[in-house]
Amino acid sequence: MGRLAMTVPDAATTPVAATAPEPVTELLNRSHRLGRDPRNTNYAGGNTSTKGQATDPVTGGQVELMWVKGSGGDLGTLTDKGLAVLRLDRLRALVAVYPGEQREDEMVAAFDFCLHGKGAAAPSIDTAMHGLVKADHVDHLHPDAGIAFATAADGEALTKACFGERVVWVPWRRPGFQLGLDIAEVAAGHPDAIGVVLGGHGITAWGNTSDECEARSLEIIHTAQAYIDANGRPDPFGALVGAYDPLPDQERHARAAALFPVLRGLASTDARQIGHYDDRGPVLDFLARERHPALADKGTSCPDHFLRTKVKPMVLDLAPDVPLQQAVGRLRELHEVYRSEYRAYYERYATPGSPPMRGADPAIVLVPGIGMFSFGKDKQTARVAAEFYVNAINVMRGAEAISVYEPIPEPEKFRIEYWELEEQKLRRLPPPKPLATRVAFVTGAGSGIGAATARRLAADGACVVCADLDEGNAKSVASGIGGPDTAAAVRADVSREDDVAAALQAAVLAFGGVDLVVNNAGMSISKSLLDTTVGDWDRQHAVMARGSFLVSREAARVMVPQAMGGDIIYIVSKNAIFAGPNNVAYGATKADQAHQVRLLAAELGEHGIRVNGVNPDGVVRGSGIFASGWGAQRAAVYGVPEEKLGEYYASRTLLKREVLPEHVANAVFVLASRELSHTTGLLVPVDAGVAAAFLR
Numbered sequence: 001m002g003r004l005a006m007t008v009p010d011a012a013t014t015p016v017a018a019t020a021p022e023p024v025t026e027l028l029n030r031s032h033r034l035g036r037d038p039r040n041t042n043y044a045g046g047n048t049s050t051k052g053q054a055t056d057p058v059t060g061g062q063v064e065l066m067w068v069k070g071s072g073g074d075l076g077t078l079t080d081k082g083l084a085v086l087r088l089d090r091l092r093a094l095v096a097v098y099p100g101e102q103r104e105d106e107m108v109a110a111f112d113f114c115l116h117g118k119g120a121a122a123p124s125i126d127t128a129m130h131g132l133v134k135a136d137h138v139d140h141l142h143p144d145a146g147i148a149f150a151t152a153a154d155g156e157a158l159t160k161a162c163f164g165e166r167v168v169w170v171p172w173r174r175p176g177f178q179l180g181l182d183i184a185e186v187a188a189g190h191p192d193a194i195g196v197v198l199g200g201h202g203i204t205a206w207g208n209t210s211d212e213c214e215a216r217s218l219e220i221i222h223t224a225q226a227y228i229d230a231n232g233r234p235d236p237f238g239a240l241v242g243a244y245d246p247l248p249d250q251e252r253h254a255r256a257a258a259l260f261p262v263l264r265g266l267a268s269t270d271a272r273q274i275g276h277y278d279d280r281g282p283v284l285d286f287l288a289r290e291r292h293p294a295l296a297d298k299g300t301s302c303p304d305h306f307l308r309t310k311v312k313p314m315v316l317d318l319a320p321d322v323p324l325q326q327a328v329g330r331l332r333e334l335h336e337v338y339r340s341e342y343r344a345y346y347e348r349y350a351t352p353g354s355p356p357m358r359g360a361d362p363a364i365v366l367v368p369g370i371g372m373f374s375f376g377k378d379k380q381t382a383r384v385a386a387e388f389y390v391n392a393i394n395v396m397r398g399a400e401a402i403s404v405y406e407p408i409p410e411p412e413k414f415r416i417e418y419w420e421l422e423e424q425k426l427r428r429l430p431p432p433k434p435l436a437t438r439v440a441f442v443t444g445a446g447s448g449i450g451a452a453t454a455r456r457l458a459a460d461g462a463c464v465v466c467a468d469l470d471e472g473n474a475k476s477v478a479s480g481i482g483g484p485d486t487a488a489a490v491r492a493d494v495s496r497e498d499d500v501a502a503a504l505q506a507a508v509l510a511f512g513g514v515d516l517v518v519n520n521a522g523m524s525i526s527k528s529l530l531d532t533t534v535g536d537w538d539r540q541h542a543v544m545a546r547g548s549f550l551v552s553r554e555a556a557r558v559m560v561p562q563a564m565g566g567d568i569i570y571i572v573s574k575n576a577i578f579a580g581p582n583n584v585a586y587g588a589t590k591a592d593q594a595h596q597v598r599l600l601a602a603e604l605g606e607h608g609i610r611v612n613g614v615n616p617d618g619v620v621r622g623s624g625i626f627a628s629g630w631g632a633q634r635a636a637v638y639g640v641p642e643e644k645l646g647e648y649y650a651s652r653t654l655l656k657r658e659v660l661p662e663h664v665a666n667a668v669f670v671l672a673s674r675e676l677s678h679t680t681g682l683l684v685p686v687d688a689g690v691a692a693a694f695l696r
């Protein structure tokens with residue numbers, strides 16, 4: 001009893017990591033150093049571990065534990081919460097009950113019975129490899145240079161030639177308990193070895209100290225790369241094909257922006273996708289060379305890769321400067337071929353127990369001279385797919401330099417892609433947010449209603465492009481929403497045709513297309529008819545009537561070829577309906593916008609594009625318009641102090657409520673949501689009730 005009282009509070013009130021020995025801190029630091037360089041391991045790929053003693057809170061005695069990177073997460077940003085903590089004696093005892101390779105997947109569930117305490121990450125499939133190898137520190141990585149050896153046709157002989165007995169070849173086997181046993185056996189049988197090359201997969205290294213393990217991982221990677229550099233052919237991808245030379249930057253980006261909505265539409269045939277565009281040097285070089293079609297057709301290799309990239313990319317076989325319509329026509333043909341080949345691949349290997357086909361569209365599309373387009377259920381997934389294909393290009397370059405690139409056989413690829421354990425992970429994901437996979441473009445997003453709308457759409461899952469005349473404001477709203485995977489900022493004067501075109505092009509290059517446009521940018525001058533100058537009139541109409549026309553036209557130029565429908569939502573005004581004094585220019589241009597809603601709803605319906613609007617009134621708080629003098633002018637018209645304007649507007653309404661930017665943003669969300677999928681040409685008042693502005 002006394003012993004319990006002495007030990008339990010200590011261990012129970014402190015997180016495991018804090019009571020953990022020094023090796024855990026070392027493990028995290030080592031993981032960060034290794035994971036930060038994408039040449040050492042692909043994003044979220046690989047795992048690291050350490051073993052050590054800790055106090056068992058049940059007995060007060062010492063217990064041998066293993067801390068290992070759990071399922072998901074990335075080495076470069078690993079924290080103690082990303083570690084699974086297991087009892088080593090129990091983990092190793094699993095060898096006695098292991099039912100054999102045919103049932104090795106069952107062992108993942110058995111890992112749960114080896115956990116030490118709760119709250120840590122779920123153990124990954126690679127846990128056995130780390131636990132069964134009898135070294136205190138183990139790294140399993142997916143380095144480009146290591147996978148080049150792992151996917152070389154004569155990888156075993158090359159490993160011997162490069163490393164002698166220091167690094168041992170382990171033939172391809174799907175990750176799992178048996179692979180862990182294989183590696184442990186190699187390690188035990190080769191006391192001088194520092195690690196292994198895992199055929200078709202990556203590398204594993206071990207050491208008695210964390211520093212030794214890290215040094216050995218890097219030794220394998222650097223030695224492999226040095227061997228490739230010293231012995232490899234200079235042009236493993238073949239000669240440059242002149243016709244596939246990259247277009248100059250500006251033309252390349254313009255062509256990418258023209259193709260991207262079409263490609264996104266095609267890639268979204270089975271499920272809506274967000275896109276990512278990548279035209280870095282190694283991608284353009286690969287696509288400029290004669291062997292890229294044959295190599296791309298062999299598919300990606302590392303098990304982590306094709307879960308994200310699909311077995312192989314779709315490759316356009318035309319020069320980048322052919323007429324756009326010719327390229328689009330050919331992409332449509334290739335997409336049909338891709339889909340039928342993917343279906344045939346699924347049917348070739350699927351068994352009655354296989355998960356259903358997840359969609360037959362490509363995740364990676366390669367366009368010589370232009371770059372790589374990748375797709376995923378959100379921006380991060382699309383971006384990581386591109387990262388992985390860059391890894392694949394590096395792997396192919398290395399493997400082809402010293403040998404022939406030969407990834408794992410197709411049936412094995414299928415087993416990985418449709419692995420029941422992966423399917424279970426997908427099923428555990430939370431349901432997507434209502435606006436997931438939608439790209440929103442909001443004008444005047446730097447303040448007031450525009451900023452509130454951008455935040456609301458992002459909170460409901462949309463990728464948001466914040467456009468504003470004031471780039472600083474647009475950037476601060478975008479960075480407040482999140483990183484580049486969720487929001488982008490762009491400067492645009494909506495009254496300028498070239499600005500609007502450039503802003504929409506930036507949106508397309510950021511996320512693959514546009515689905516939801518909010519025409520919110522506005523400005524206002526309150527003047528009587530006799531005081532309104534031609535300049536006043538023109539400025540108001542340039543920003544609102546003309547600006548929303550330009551944005552809608554440019555958006556339709558993206559949405560129509562994208563063929564995924566879309567929403568255009570106008571932030572109009574009560575003043576489109578209500579006639580008051582000293583408001584001729586503003587009221588008239590708002591009426592123009594209100595009729596644009598109806599005109600465009602009539603015209604764009606056949607493309608599945610809905611056009612609706614919101615009629616707010618009296619939104620004072622956070623409003624750029626009110627801050628810029630309009631508030632003072634309106635207050636003077638109504639004979640109230642400016643700071644009482646919100647209250648004054650509220651007092652005039654039927655509901656006696658002040659209208660805030662968030663209320664307008666809510667209406668935009670509802671109009672864009674699935675719930676109003678059959679509504680177009682509608683203007684929704686968000687004015688707390690103004691009878692004189694009722695629509696009829």
Ligand SMILES: [Zn+2]
Nearest residue numbers: 046142201202
């Ligand atoms: Zn791996």
